[in-house]
Amino acid sequence: MLKIFPSQEEILRKAAEIFSQSAKDAIKEKGYFSVSLTGGSSPKGLYQLLATDEYKKQIDWSKILVFWGDERWVPLDHELSNTKMAYEILLNHVPIPQENIFPMYKEGVKPEVYAAAYETQLKEKLGDDATIDLMLLGMGDDGHTASLFPQTEVLNEEKAWVSAYYLNSQEMYRITLTAPFINRAKNIVVITFGDAKAPALKQVLKGEYDPATYPSQLLDPVNGELLYLVDQKAAKFL
Ligand SMILES: O=C(O)[C@H](O)[C@@H](O)[C@H](O)[C@H](O)COP(=O)(O)O
Numbered sequence: 001m002l003k004i005f006p007s008q009e010e011i012l013r014k015a016a017e018i019f020s021q022s023a024k025d026a027i028k029e030k031g032y033f034s035v036s037l038t039g040g041s042s043p044k045g046l047y048q049l050l051a052t053d054e055y056k057k058q059i060d061w062s063k064i065l066v067f068w069g070d071e072r073w074v075p076l077d078h079e080l081s082n083t084k085m086a087y088e089i090l091l092n093h094v095p096i097p098q099e100n101i102f103p104m105y106k107e108g109v110k111p112e113v114y115a116a117a118y119e120t121q122l123k124e125k126l127g128d129d130a131t132i133d134l135m136l137l138g139m140g141d142d143g144h145t146a147s148l149f150p151q152t153e154v155l156n157e158e159k160a161w162v163s164a165y166y167l168n169s170q171e172m173y174r175i176t177l178t179a180p181f182i183n184r185a186k187n188i189v190v191i192t193f194g195d196a197k198a199p200a201l202k203q204v205l206k207g208e209y210d211p212a213t214y215p216s217q218l219l220d221p222v223n224g225e226l227l228y229l230v231d232q233k234a235a236k237f238l
Contacts, residue, residue, distance in 0.1 A: 022186075035136065040140070047086060062096065067104075186223075198236045
């Protein structure tokens with residue numbers, strides 16, 4: 001489903017409401033809420049909102065398990081770290097136990113090895129039938145999502161839940177949840193706004209099926225819901 005908003009602020013407000021409501025529902029139903037955070041610039045305003053008193057108080061942070069959709073393989077204090085960004089804007093400001101936070105990076109470990117360990121950890125924490133309650137994602141100007149970049153091998157992954165690989169165009173390793181795991185999520189919410197996203201958004205949602213070129217087309221939840229929250233600028237070619 002696609003929801004188009006007049007402004008970025010309204011998208012972020014909607015996303016914060018979805019976060020808060022999903023957390024309440026999941027905690028009521030099974031005692032905890034699992035969320036996968038995204039990097040990039042789009043979710044920053046959402047994290048800021050969630051750290052305000054209004055949302056901070058609505059949510060039982062002690063029952064939230066935090067995972068990531070992808071990470072740049074850089075130390076946790078590096079400017080490019082998605083984990084660092086989430087800590088600085090959100091996680092340092094809410095009463096969440098450290099043991100409930102699962103960064104997608106470990107010092108001194110090879111990314112491929114950590115990808116397998118992260119999958120094991122997902123199974124340990126969420127069970128073999130693991131699903132993430134809320135998968136927050138962004139979409140790049142090129143149509144990538146998480147670290148599922150155009151023309152990369154990881155797009156063909158059918159089995160592994162987590163994968164790490166060297167992204168030549170950025171000269172760095174990336175670690176990412178794969179499409180088969182992302183699509184197990186109960187709710188997938190893609191937050192994307194601005195003129196620069198308009199051409200890719202059109203191809204992703206209205207173009208021919210070509211996920212090698214527009215990887216966001218791989219988003220297709222098995223039993224869950226997929227929701228795009230976009231602004232009028234990103235939606236201008238739809
Ligand atoms: O680590 C990353 O690069 C992200 O997780 C990535 O998938 C991001 O969500 C998109 O590139 C959108 O980024 P923007 O929100 O900055 O446009």
